[in-house]
Each structure stands twice: as structure tokens, then as C-alpha cells.
Amino acid sequence: MTGDSKPLFTKVALLGIGLIGSSMAHAMRRAGLAAHIAGYARTKETLERAARIGFANSLHDDVAACVRDADLVVLASPVGSFATLAKAIAPYLARGSILSDVGSVKTAVVRDVGPHVPEGVHFIPAHPIAGTEESGPDAGFAELFDGRWCILTPPPGTDAAAIEKLRTYWRRMGSEVDVMDPKHHDIVLAITSHVPHLIAYNIVGTADDLETVTKSEVIKYSAGGFRDFTRIAASDPTMWRDVFLNNREAVLEVLGRFGEDLSLLQRAIRWGDGDALFNLFTRTRAIRRSIIDAGQDSATPNFGRNRPKPD
């Protein structure tokens, strides 16, 4: 462990500086966690935007230069790019360094990155459960991880001191930290994140396709509930495509359960079974209360979102 005045890491390399990568840079600066923050992006446009914001000490269009001498390297691009990235950086990873990521799936990350990790590098996959519907380097902010959970899925036999160091790192960026098995992570996230996103994308798509209701009507009357789903359905398309392609089994399993339950509700509506509806609607209220009590959502009605003024 480092002393109070010395940063936890000498050089942190962020491979990807979108919403999550740039938020990590801001959070690291807030907590003084890295002597040097290096950022890599594929496109010149992203690098220029990041340079204007100034959250990194160095910016690179070359992964080798970005990761060289880093004691923490974080893959922070869509998970579909991890295999290629891991292969490209492998020769340049420093012995004793930590290689981590922030991908929303974990079994696939172990599968895609694991084989490329050199001897002597500590590979500890991670997933901060935080985000907004925005993307890109401008979307990041230091508080994104405050009070949220970060899940680590270290392979069996991973060096305990390295795990502890990464845990300290996330804690000091504001997160609470849990450790679990990648397969369990993937089913937990299928229900708490992936399937909710899928059905949000789906209902917004359905609304867009209906012939009997115009797009203008959908927009005007969206405050009836629909608008809530459009926030999630505005999330980054590439990131989410990769999530579904890489958590297929768990997503399909949870989706199967969702469909069974929906069929029961559909039947209750068709046959006028008010008690079945009432009982479910009562049970779900308690879960909202628990989430607010756990500090994972705002207690203010309507998420406390701005009350618009009349024209």
C-alpha cells in the first residue's frame, strides 16, 4: 500500500476514454490516485475532445505507448474490442502491473482477454455498476461512481495484494466493492441491467413502429411512463450491442423468465383477474422502497427531475 501523500499508481493507462474512462480520470484526479493518467482512443476526434477537457496527462493513438510503464491498465472500450486490444498490448505490459477492465460482462472478458495476459501481470476484471445514457469523453464526471458498486471477478489464484490494491482504487473513486465469480456476475447483471435495457430498447422500437399511433403522439404523451424507458434506450449502441452478443446465455435465460411472467399477466388481463394484478403491483412497491433505503436511487418523486414550466 502507498502512503498518504504518494499516489496509489504511478501510471494508469485508460484504453478508452468515453463516459466511463473519462469519469475514472476525473475521479482519480479528485482522489489523487495516479501520478500520470494516460488515455488512448481510436479516433482523432475523441483525442482532441479529451485534450480540450484536459483530464489526462498524456493522450495516445498508439496502445503500446499508452500502456508502457503503466502499473494499472484498464480496458474501457466496448467489450467486443477487448480481444484485439489485449493481444496488441500484451508485449508491452509491465511485470507486476494490474490489467483490468470496466466491461459489463465478465465471462466473455475472461475468455477473450485471459489467454493474452503475460506471466507476472495481475489480470483482475472489474465492472463498475454506474453510468448515464450519455457517451463520449465530454460525458464523464468525477462523481459517477460515488455510492455505486464495483464488482471484481479475479480468476482463482490471483495475487491477493493486487486484488486489495484494485479494491482500494475503486473505493477511493467513491465506489463500494464486491468480489464474485464471473458467471454469477453475468446472471446478476442480466436481470439488473441487460434485460431492463433490452426491454426498454424494445418498447421504444415498438412505439416507433405502431401504425395506429403517430410519433408525435408518442412524444407528446410520453410523460405517462414511456419517457422513462427512452432514457435507457438512448444508451450507447455499440456498447450495448457488444453486451448482448457477449452475455447471450444469461440474457436469454432471464428473458425467458420475463416472457413467462408476462404471459401470466397477459392472461390475467384477458380474463379480468384483478387480484393477480393487484398482488403483483403491491409486491413490486416494496422493492422500490428497498432500493431507496439502500441509497441506490433518489427518494424524490419522479427521480426529482425538473418540473417543466408552462410555455
Add this chain to the structure above:
Amino acid sequence: MTGDSKPLFTKVALLGIGLIGSSMAHAMRRAGLAAHIAGYARTKETLERAARIGFANSLHDDVAACVRDADLVVLASPVGSFATLAKAIAPYLARGSILSDVGSVKTAVVRDVGPHVPEGVHFIPAHPIAGTEESGPDAGFAELFDGRWCILTPPPGTDAAAIEKLRTYWRRMGSEVDVMDPKHHDIVLAITSHVPHLIAYNIVGTADDLETVTKSEVIKYSAGGFRDFTRIAASDPTMWRDVFLNNREAVLEVLGRFGEDLSLLQRAIRWGDGDALFNLFTRTRAIRRSIIDAGQDSATPNFGRNRPKPD
């Protein structure tokens, strides 16, 4: 039309003083729309809470006393109670008065209330598309309708001056006003409100039932997206039971479309069709943008909800 200094209505009777009824009382007071606001509730507890808040000029446990001499009577209880209420108040409705409601379905309201409306009373069903996940007289506030839409569904042949008066009433409570056919209203609301609520209730129920994921995990990691759905799934169970029992056809129709679309997505995931996923996820982003541009949601990421502090 009234002059500037005279209230629009002499006496407005609110049959039901929960979230919507009490918000209307606050909004009427803000705009000076009624010389007298009378409130009716079934339970002593609700009446006592309303008395403490003080948004009504008189409170009643008797519908006849509440509606007597009112020039506007509004049914503001769950729609399943409308037939009984309408029958009970019919003998006491004043000639020339307006009878309206705030129910989330409209065909069923015309079916249940219409037959009881006495000659000379203007029956104009209405639906303000506004709300929060809270219920009861304490949940109301004057700004609830600001910038939201209120839909009127007057039967053919309704007095034009009465429609205009009700339109003015809602405008002065902060709403914009549209007029449409009740059947069309019900299909529009099925997609913008009812089915979104149903799938939110359903996913929260599914999460609650999974054996492989604990309730504590669902709560801790809910910031991955799930928490958004719990807000809607915390809405009033009685109100929503009645909505689904009374908009069966339109809800089942939209639910059918939702299910077809979800099957396609499921298939795209199973077969690894990344393009199909990416194309949908890109299309849905545009709808979010339109809703924000129309002033129907906050432009701030994460609905601008409070960023929680670390423990």
C-alpha cells in the same frame, strides 16, 4: 367566459383527493380557478390528512353534499369506482354543470359513466397525462400539470362552450390540451403509459422471483438500469389494476406487438446478429432526443437525479 377577477368556476367538486385530485386543488388555488373547492374521500383517514394540508374549502364523506351546486364535478378516484359514483351523484348534479374525470382510460369511462349523466349536464371525460409514483393527498403539488398534456374526449354533440371552458380550466392549471376520440386515446395511452407500466411491474416481479440472484443483489446493483423500472412499478396498485381491467383490448394489442418485437431481438441475440441490435439501438436514441426537445423530459443525464454521496 369569466372576467379576469372572477374565478372560472363557482364550485369544483373533486371526487377523490389523491395525487391527482389534490394536485388539481393546489393548481386551482395557484390560478384562482374556483371560488370553492369541495373534496370527497371514502376514508376518514384521507379526509383528515386533506384537512391538515388545507387545499379544499370543504371536505365530505358524502358525495351528494360534495357535488351539490357544483358547476364542475371531477371523478378522480380509480376508474373501477366510476360507475357506482356516477350513479350516486346523478340526482344531485346541477343543470348546466360539467361532469368530467381524470381516469387513465376513456372508452370504459364513457361506457360506465355515460348512461348516468342527466339531461342538461355536460359530460366531458378528460385525462391529464401527468403523475408521480406517489399516491394520496400528501403527494399532490401545484406544478404537476405544468407543460404536460391533458386529453379531452367529449362525446359527439357536446356543447362547444362547455368544452372550451374545460380547455381553459386545464390550460390555466398549466397543461396543454388536446381533443380526441376515446378509442384512439386508449390505444395511444396503451403504448405511452399502460404497457410501459405493465412491463415495469413485470420485470420487477421477475427479479423478485429469480432463485439464482438474491434480492440483496438486485437492490445493490440496481443502478445498472433496473432501478428506473422500480419507480413506475411503485405506482398505486388499485389505480393500475383498474387501468388494465378497463383497457383490455388496447393493452393486449400493444402487448402483442411488444412480444413480437421482443422475439425478434431474442432471436438476434441467439444467432449473434449484431447489426439488427445496433440498428434498433441507434433508432431509439432519436426518440429520446425528440422527447427532450418537446419539453417532456429533463435533458440532464440520469434525469438529473441526485448524485449520491459516498458513505
